[in-house]
Amino acid sequence: MNNPIIALLGNPNVGKTSLFNRITKLNQKVGNYPGITVEKREGSLTANNKTYKIIDLPGTYTLFPNSLDEEVVFNILVDQKNKFKPNLIVVVGEPSNLKRSIILYQQARELGLPAIFVINMIDEAKTKGIQIDIPKLEVLLKTKVYQTNARTGAGIDKLIAAFDAVPPLYIGNFDIPADYALAVGEAKKLFPLENEYSTWQYLAKGNVEFLSDEKNAALEDIRKNHKLTPQILQKQESVQRNKNLEQALSTIVSKDIDSKSVTNGIDKILLHPILGYLIFFGVLFLIFQGIYNWSGPAMDFIDTQFADLAAYVQSTLPAGPLPDLLSNGIIKGIGGIVIFVPQIVILYIFISLMEETGYMSRVVFLMDRWLRPFGLNGKSVIPLISGVACAVPAVMSARNIENSKERLVTMLVTPFMTCSARLPIYIVIIGLVIPDTKFLGFNIQGMILFALYILGILAALGSAWLLNKIIKTKHKSFLIFELPTYKFPDWKNLFLNVWDKSSSFVFGAGKIILAISVILWALGSFGPGDKFNNAEEIVKQNNPTLSDEDLDHEISSYKVEHSYLGYLGMVIEPIVEPLGYDWKMGIGLISSFAAREVFVGTMATVYSIGDDADIEDDASKRTILSKMKAEVNRNTGLPAYNLASGVSLLLFYAFAMQCMSTIAIVKKETASWKWTLIQVGFMTGLAYIAALIAYQALK
Amino acid sequence: MRDKSSLDKLKKGQRAIIVDLNSNDIPAKFYEMGFLPGTEIEVKHIAPLNGPICLNIIASNSLIAIRKSEAKVIIIDPK
Numbered sequence: 001m002n003n004p005i006i007a008l009l010g011n012p013n014v015g016k017t018s019l020f021n022r023i024t025k026l027n028q029k030v031g032n033y034p035g036i037t038v039e040k041r042e043g044s045l046t047a048n049n050k051t052y053k054i055i056d057l058p059g060t061y062t063l064f065p066n067s068l069d070e071e072v073v074f075n076i077l078v079d080q081k082n083k084f085k086p087n088l089i090v091v092v093g094e095p096s097n098l099k100r101s102i103i104l105y106q107q108a109r110e111l112g113l114p115a116i117f118v119i120n121m122i123d124e125a126k127t128k129g130i131q132i133d134i135p136k137l138e139v140l141l142k143t144k145v146y147q148t149n150a151r152t153g154a155g156i157d158k159l160i161a162a163f164d165a166v167p168p169l170y171i172g173n174f175d176i177p178a179d180y181a182l183a184v185g186e187a188k189k190l191f192p193l194e195n196e197y198s199t200w201q202y203l204a205k206g207n208v209e210f211l212s213d214e215k216n217a218a219l220e221d222i223r224k225n226h227k228l229t230p231q232i233l234q235k236q237e238s239v240q241r242n243k244n245l246e247q248a249l250s251t252i253v254s255k256d257i258d259s260k261s262v263t264n265g266i267d268k269i270l271l272h273p274i275l276g277y278l279i280f281f282g283v284l285f286l287i288f289q290g291i292y293n294w295s296g297p298a299m300d301f302i303d304t305q306f307a308d309l310a311a312y313v314q315s316t317l318p319a320g321p322l323p324d325l326l327s328n329g330i331i332k333g334i335g336g337i338v339i340f341v342p343q344i345v346i347l348y349i350f351i352s353l354m355e356e357t358g359y360m361s362r363v364v365f366l367m368d369r370w371l372r373p374f375g376l377n378g379k380s381v382i383p384l385i386s387g388v389a390c391a392v393p394a395v396m397s398a399r400n401i402e403n404s405k406e407r408l409v410t411m412l413v414t415p416f417m418t419c420s421a422r423l424p425i426y427i428v429i430i431g432l433v434i435p436d437t438k439f440l441g442f443n444i445q446g447m448i449l450f451a452l453y454i455l456g457i458l459a460a461l462g463s464a465w466l467l468n469k470i471i472k473t474k475h476k477s478f479l480i481f482e483l484p485t486y487k488f489p490d491w492k493n494l495f496l497n498v499w500d501k502s503s504s505f506v507f508g509a510g511k512i513i514l515a516i517s518v519i520l521w522a523l524g525s526f527g528p529g530d531k532f533n534n535a536e537e538i539v540k541q542n543n544p545t546l547s548d549e550d551l552d553h554e555i556s557s558y559k560v561e562h563s564y565l566g567y568l569g570m571v572i573e574p575i576v577e578p579l580g581y582d583w584k585m586g587i588g589l590i591s592s593f594a595a596r597e598v599f600v601g602t603m604a605t606v607y608s609i610g611d612d613a614d615i616e617d618d619a620s621k622r623t624i625l626s627k628m629k630a631e632v633n634r635n636t637g638l639p640a641y642n643l644a645s646g647v648s649l650l651l652f653y654a655f656a657m658q659c660m661s662t663i664a665i666v667k668k669e670t671a672s673w674k675w676t677l678i679q680v681g682f683m684t685g686l687a688y689i690a691a692l693i694a695y696q697a698l699k
Numbered sequence: 700m701r702d703k704s705s706l707d708k709l710k711k712g713q714r715a716i717i718v719d720l721n722s723n724d725i726p727a728k729f730y731e732m733g734f735l736p737g738t739e740i741e742v743k744h745i746a747p748l749n750g751p752i753c754l755n756i757i758a759s760n761s762l763i764a765i766r767k768s769e770a771k772v773i774i775i776d777p778k
Contacts, residue, residue, distance in 0.1 A: 062731045097759050100731065128760070234727030235720075242735050255760075263762070264743070273747040365764045369750030372766075378751070402728075478769055480728055483753060483762040 005053045005084060006045075006163055009073065009108065010092035011100055012059030013358075013484040015120045017041070018150035019092060020056040021492055023160060028054075047160050055084060061100060063107045064205060064234050067402040071209065078111060078201065079210040088163060089115040095125035095132065098253060103241050105141060110172035110197040115143065116165055122147040122155070129256030136252045143167045151490060173244060176200055177236055183226040190218055204233035263358075263485040270362050280366055283359075284385065287350045298342035306335030325521060333517030337506055340390060343420050344505055347389040348498045351382070351397070355497075356489035361481055368479055374461045375468025377401050378479060380410040384460060387417030388453075391662040393501055395669055403477050405468075411669055412679050413464045415662050416655070418456035421596040425653050426452055428600055432628055433646025448650075455654050463682070520565070520591050520598070527563035535559045565590070573635075579652065579688070580645035580695040582633045592658045599653075603628065644698035648691040656687035704777055706740075707752070707770035714741045714757075715775040722772040732763055734773060 008023075010016045020028070024043030041056035057076065058069035065071040076084045089108050093101025098119070108115045117137075119125075125132060138145050144162060148155035176184050176196060180203075188199045202208055203223065207216055223229065270276050310327040317323035354360040360382065368378025376384075379401045386394035394414050401407040418426075426449055434445050531538065539555045546554060560566050569587035576586045584603070591602040631640040641649075657663065657680045667676040709715055717738045720729060733756040743762060744753040753764045 061728060064727050064731075066726060066728050097761055099759065100733070103731070229723065231723055231725070231727060235725075235730055238727055238730035239735060242730070261760075267744060267753075267762075271744040271746070271753065273745075361764070365744070365746060365751055365753060368766065369746055369748055478726060478728075479751060479764070479766045480726075480732055480769070481764055482732065483764055485762075 003051055003053050004087040004163070005055060007055045007057055007076065007084070007086035007089050008092055009057050009077075009089050009104060009115075010059060010120075011061055011094075011097065011104070013482065014059075014092050014094040014097075014101065015150045015490075016059060016092045017056060017493055018490050019118070019120055019148060019156075020054065021496065022148075022150050022153055022156050024054050026492070026496070045160065048164055052163055055086065060104070062104065062238075063111075063201065064230075067400060069399065074205070075210055077108060077113060078198065078208075081210070087114070088165065089113050090118055090159070091115050092118050092120050094121040095119060095130045096128055098132070099242070099245050099249060102141065102245060102249075103238075106172065106174065106241065107201075109142075109167075109170040110174060110195075111201065112195055112198070114165075114167050116146065116162055116167060117141050117143055118146045118148055118159060120148050120150055123149050123152075131254045133252045140248055140252065142170050172197055174237065174241060177240070180226070180228070180233065180236070183222055183228060186222050186225075187219060190215055200233070200237075203228070204230050204237065206230050261485065266486050267362070267483070270359070271365060276362075276366055280363060283354075287347070287385070290346045290350065295342035295346055299339050302335065302339050302342070306331060306338070310335075321525070324525060325518065328525070329518045329521035330514070333514040333521075337514065340420070341502055341506065343389050344393060344502050345498055347386060348393070348501045349494070351386065352494045352497045353489055356487070356494055358484040358486045361483045364479075364481060365483065372477075374464040375406065375409055375477075376413075376461075376464050377403060377406040377410070377477070379481075380406065383410050383414045384417055384457075387414040387419060387460075389420050390505070391415040391417070391419050391659065392505055392665050395662065395665050396501075398669070405471055406477060408670060408675065409464050409467045409471065411666055412467060412675065413460040415657055415659070415666075415679070415683065416456050416460035416463065418453045418654070419596075419659075421659065422452075422653055424597055425592075425599050426650065428603075428628070429641070429646050429649050429653075432641040433643050452650060452654055459655060459686075463686075517594065517598075520594060520602075523565040523568065524560055524563050527559065527566065529562070531562040532559060535562065560587075577635060578695070579691045580633075580636075580642075580648050580699060582635060582640055584631070585640065585645075585649070589652070589658075592653075592656075594658075594660050596653060596658050644695045647698055648695035651694050652687045652691040654687070655683055655690055657683035703774055705771050706754075706773040706775050707767045709742045709752075709775070709777065711742050711745055714739060714778040716740075716778070718774040718776050720772060721774050725769065725772060729765075729769070733759060733761065734763075734765075739778075740775075 008016050008020055020041060020043065024045055026043075027045070028041060028043030043054045043056070045052045045054055055076075057073045060070040060073045062070070063074050063077065065074050076082050076086070077089070079085070091101060091105040091108060093105075102117075105115055105117055119132065124130075134145050134147070144165065144167075146155060146159045146162060148159055150156070174197065180200075184196065184200055184203060187203045188196065191199050191202065202211065202215075202219055208219075211219075270279060310331045313323065313327040313331060317326070351360075354363065363381055364378035366378075367381040371378060371380050380398070383394045383398045386397055391414055394417070395411050398407050398410045398414070401410060430445050430448050434448050437444055439447070526532070535555055535558045539551065539558050543551065543554060565587055566583070568590060569583040572586045572590065573581075573583040576582075576589060581589070588599045588602045591598045628641055629639065632638070633640040633645070663676060663680060666679060667673060670676060703718060704715075705721075706715070706717075717734060717736055717740060719736055720734060739757040741755045741757060742752060743755045746752070749767050751764045751766050752770055753762055755762055
């Protein structure tokens with residue numbers, strides 16, 4: 001065979017990914033399985049005179065899936081037509097939990113799949129005082145057993161040399177219990193070509209994705225006739241296998257009774273009922289600080305680089321629509337994507353560190369009780385926290401929540417968390433409408449900003465509570481997870497993870513942001529009629545005394561007003577008027593639906609100060625602020641940014657779903673336009689109502 | 700021998716043997732992760748205010764956390 005497929009199968013926390021990195025020598029790519037968004041890690045290896053395709057399957061405890069990740073494993077291994085169906089499965093285990101890995105191995109073998117067995121993290125056998133009789137284990141498993149340590153690379157070559165192994169015929173030791181023989185016999189007629197154990201697996205699983213609807217219905221009928229549920233069958237298999245293995249392994253694995261472990265000592269502090277929470281909030285605080293403070297210089301650098309590049313392109317290429325598209329549409333669009341990379345990198349360094357060391361599951365343990373009343377799960381903590389940086393990676397991180405309802409609710413409410421794109425808008429508007437004074441010794445502006453973050457959390461939890469009442473599910477909510485022993489992070493894994501996440505943001509979400517900025521550019525750069533096309537002369541005539549620089553600003557402002565974007569703003573003015581906005585703010589809102597951060601740039605263009613406005617820079621912040629402060633809403637005759645319209649705008653931005661990338665990622669992750677549109681409608685509707693009430697009450 | 704009890708009643712540091720899982724609603728994942736009749740466990744940590752409990756499965760020395768609501772249906776024989 002040309003490119004044999006080797007699949008790595010194993011429980012979570014057995015060092016499978018480190019092993020994968022070793023085998024592929026980092027020659028790998030990360031994508032998605034077709035149609036679903038479970039991460040697919042695929043690599044290649046040239047050895048034994050051929051090129052192997054290596055697949056790192058998501059970590060799973062069982063072939064009976066409880067989560068999306070586990071479903072993929074089942075489909076790849078059992079579906080005869082799956083194009084990733086492996087030629088050899090490498091089942092990866094670790095010394096302290098051999099039994100669990102062996103069950104996975106037996107299930108694979110009994111489905112008729114060729115497999116070999118690897119004990120990874122073999123160094124831990126010594127430190128934990130575990131002795132394994134390898135020859136005896138090989139007899140039990142009817143295959144070669146390899147020992148590796150993926151962190152040092154020990155044993156990898158031997159394992160690779162075995163990739164062409166043809167394991168001997170395997171006869172299962174799972175006996176279909178007599179009580180169910182009749183049911184399995186009936187089911188067998190549906191699958192004449194498959195073995196008894198495959199049939200049992202189909203029967204013991206709820207709905208098998210790759211089987212036809214008729215076969216699934218027939219299986220359901222059989223279960224109904226015999227009064228069986230998948231749970232009962234799965235329990236039966238699990239209990240029987242564990243019992244058999246317990247006996248078999250008692251002569252193979254022996255253990256010195258455990259000394260006090262380091263993990264237990266650390267957990268006494270990190271899981272302490274009071275200290276544990278204090279430390280967790282300390283870690284959160286550090287992450288916030290990291291995202292806001294450490295990313296500043298890198299973001300400024302990226303910003304100047306792209307501004308310089310745009311200016312360079314503008315000055316070297318002849319004037320015209322195409323060079324303008326390149327400099328103002330494309331380069332600035334890409335700049336708008338890349339500028340978030342530092343924050344995403346910092347966030348993911350923290351998240352990967354928490355995952356690699358084993359701390360993340362402690363956070364789940366601490367937080368489950370506080371999220372459960374809202375219909376969320378301890379595991380929802382990760383998306384919610386990540387949402388403070390950016391909802392795009394945050395929504396993706398909801399994948400490991402088993403319960404489909406909790407997963408859906410988590411994804412739907414995560415965009416309420418105050419993401420970093422809202423921050424520039426908050427800063428500008430707070431600066432405009434909230435007095436810079438102290439109350440009880442605290443700066444009021446800072447307190448309002450803090451209140452907006454709290455508001456985001458409350459909106460997320462409140463709507464989770466509401467969704468929890470509305471969405472019905474037949475799956476009972478449960479939580480079970482392992483707390484792995486603490487480990488030093490594998491830096492290679494950490495680096496790869498951060499790289500994957502940031503590059504998938506740039507290339508995935510980036511495409512959409514780029515497209516939107518090109519559309520916005522086009523709408524802002526073209527306009528109907530004379531007023532747009534002869535803007536230069538008209539402005540010159542009206543303002544004969546202006547200096548050249550001011551004249552340029554005035555012209556670009558006049559152009560925006562009479563561009564398609566400007567007319568669009570005026571069309572929606574009646575809709576935003578009750579919220580206290582004029583057409584210029586309307587344009588800001590429209591363009592914000594691409595991405596919130598566009599607001600400040602658009603406002604800058606509309607208020608004619610050139611669109612290089614960089615709010616990190618104090619001088620230009622003052623110019624936007626002073627321009628915006630002087631602006632008068634022509635409908636009311638009042639300053640455009642007064643307390644009422646400002647608060648209304650803040651609330652609108654706090655709630656509205658104004659991010660194309662998030663919409664795209666939610667569609668991808670929920671695989672449902674229905675929920676995506678409900679989310680957009682709900683968030684934006686809530687934003688409109690909240691802004692309306694605030695404006696009408698305060699004006 | 701003392702009376703049978705359920706897992707949620709154990710205090711931190713107590714050990715017990717699992718007798719049965721008294722519900723059909725419990726997903727098979729519980730068995731796969733080691734909650735099987737005859738297994739010895741020790742309560743290691745309890746999150747405050749009815750939060751999850753963290754158990755050490757003695758034989759494999761692994762730490763597993765579950766909610767109180769599921770612990771309620773796990774019948775045990777305290778040591």
